[in-house]
Amino acid sequence: MSSAAAVAWFARHELRLAWRDWLAMMTAGRRRPKHAALIGLVVLALILHLPAYAVIGQFAELQGPLERSSLIIMSAIILLAWALILSQAIESVTRVFYARGDLDLIMSSPAPATNVFSVRIAAVALSVIAMALLLSTPFVDVLVIGGGIRWLAAYGVVVSLGLSAAAIAIAITVLLFRLIGPSRTRLVAQIIAAIIGAGFVIVLQITAILSHGTLSRFAVLTSDTASTFAPNADSFLWWPARAALGEIEPLLLVLASGLLLLGAVIAMLSPRFAVIARRTSAHAAPNHASLRARAFRAGSRQQALRRKELVLLRRDPWLLSQSLMQLLYLVPPAVMLWRSFADSTLAIVLITPVLVMAAGQLAGGLAWLTISGEDAADLVASAPLSESRVIRAKIEVVLIAIGAVFAPLVLGLLFASPLQAAVTASGVIAAAASATAIQLWFRVRGRRSQFRRRQTSSRLATFAEAFSSIGWAATGALALAVPVAALITGVITAAILAATWKISPRRP
């Protein structure tokens, strides 16, 4: 086989793997007809057009040349999209190195490693672009329907964002490998991905709170200060925004920049990838040696279970990155809380739904890890302990962890408004208990490493968890603003939970 044919053959192999990964994600790993997955995807895409219209519909009429404030908002939206794509790209790159078990096979084959890794980098870029196109389609469609076919150019911008995000993600991963070694790269890369994904929005929110006392991220972008510091209209920083509006020259420039960046990364770093792959294989599992000798602790069987769960949660890299992200999302309300001591405004009410929502989401993840993600299920099942006591100990761990994260914030709120603190505490408890109950009703036997697929293994549980968190968050906010309306949302949320329990496979 010639070198070109070998590269083409390997590219086909990579695309097939990427397609099957994607299909498994869409079908929750179950063997379903491909057309069923495609129909499901089309239906989901159609449904997504509604929120897309709500978010971006107002921009469809925009015409170039744009005034400075519009350019700032559009560029910020594009930057936000790029941050999310970059976050996804970092995750994809680390997955290719750590999760696919084919590095030994590839490295032991006679194929030139540089060619193989060039193809692999290109495949990562393609899958990142495909995902970005898929997620952006409802938004671009809304713009095309509302503002004309010139908005089709936005797809080109999405492609260039995917190209540059893949290139940067690969460069970050290689840099991390060099700086901290393969065993720590995965965890740090996950944390970086989480921070990049959430960071941009959070920074905008904090700036808005500090300068305008609101959680609205647009407040900063539309301010006079932003316009004053923004560059001139012909600056390269506006190319993506102008390209999205249908200007051909900026579109070609952003596409060329993306291609150039990815090409440079492939040319410079694919030889390094072979070295990285070898080191990853050699350090397939990190060896955390702890020389600290500690005596066995006495306690009941449930205490032993709780201790084990807490240690595992503390050492879980996914949880570390997710908790960090949750905590990052809590920074804006915390800043607002801090400001409210000096300047009491109605905006402080917004803290309650944010905290309640975050508690529900974090509790859902923790509950999956403790209840479903039991790595030694046989050991626990064969222990002299009834299943109900095991489950109770695991639920206690979830509530302890939620309490540890949210109690300080609720206590802080107590000084600002005792009523709001009481409502927030009730909301946090309701959201955490609901999310835990849903995970209990839909529990499956899995390993902690399968956490990424938890949301596709039961979509019903995922939606129920999201709706209950949103429901309790709305109830909390309304309890402070319009108490009668809170009764209605509370009853609706309880009804959602009751319906979820009724159709759950593990009704007690």
Add this chain to the structure above:
Amino acid sequence: MIEPTEAALHLQGLTKRFDRLAVDALDLRIRSGEFYALVGPNGAGKTTTLRMVAGLLQPDAGSFEVFGIDALADPVAAKQVMAWVSDEPMIYDKLTPLEYLEFVAGLWGIDAAAAEPAAHGLLVSLGLETHRHERCEGFSKGMRQKVALAGALVHDPRLIILDEPLTGLDAISARRVKGLLSERVRAGGTVLMTTHILEVADGWGGRLVAEGTLAELRQQSGHQNTRLEDLFIALVSPEHVAA
């Protein structure tokens, strides 16, 4: 006080059906202080039987007693005196062997002061003492198997149930494990295990599912001075002997 002839395990008509019948009304009596090997072809229902005894599967019919305890009526009491190690031992990657043993001892309600020296002793016996503070995520299959076995022994069970315990172990480790299990049997413990390595059952003088001692089976099959492997084939698939 346990009488030496007391049944460690007594199965009566134990039955389990999945898509097909996996275990068909199995009757079995294993005496206390006995080493008992279940040897059979793949899919014969050995693991299903063990999983039912360990309380991991509910039988469709039948009953069983562990040291006189009705295990279906009082599973917690039965589990207190048993230990189970599967052929694919699942341990916690993020715990060290010592932390794992501390957890297992706690789960069985063993006093920490007694469990700690026992845990250290087991890690030494199994050659894991230098790895006791390392997280298990970097361990080989054999090392994980040994950690799981140490977990099964740390609470000093009277009945140890093992599914293919020597799979993945090197020769030295296999000898260590065999030594440890023999020691337990000599001390009055009972071991029930499955194995596909016939020398293992042969070496321990175990009994087959087609029940009997090696001598009895030789007599039953009419193959005197036959190796266990040939006897096994003769019992489960006579046509292969003819061939």
